């Protein structure tokens with residue numbers, strides 16, 4: 001890993017952008033004989049998106065591959081920016097940051113594959129799942145203990161908020177929201 005002490009980086013983060021396959025999923029894609037594909041997302045990451053939203057840290061998705069399953073899941077999570085089918089991920093990452101009027105160094109990124117490396121090297125804080133490609137692990141600031149599809153995004157939101165000393169407060173806000181219904 002590039003940087004074992006990421007506290008200074010975490011304090012600046014205002015936006016989280018995440019890759020999809022291999023981060024929000026285990027990377028497997030089932031393609032059925034009718035051409036429809038399916039993949040598994042965990043509800044934990046939906047809670048992570050909600051937690052980020054409460055803390056004022058929006059989450060965006062950025063995938064090199066287009067998938068209808070991703071579009072549906074992103075809409076369900078209330079994700080405003082779900083950019084798919086872009087191999088030039090760094091350019092797409094910069095477009096997302098520009099939309100939010102956030103400096104790329106104030107945006108964290110999660111990715112597991114080689115195509116993510118340019119973004120991981122040029123974002124404010126680079127995260128990757130435990131089972132990422134070794135070359136990705138080499139450039140990430142921090143790996144999560146979880147593997148892709150196990151709640152990596154939720155874990156990263158918690159790491160960011162803990163680094164900003166806002167985790168307990170945000171959890172409390174989320175809890176009161178849930179209880180209010």
Ligand SMILES: [Mg+2]
Nearest residue numbers: 019021022113
């Ligand atoms: Mg990936």
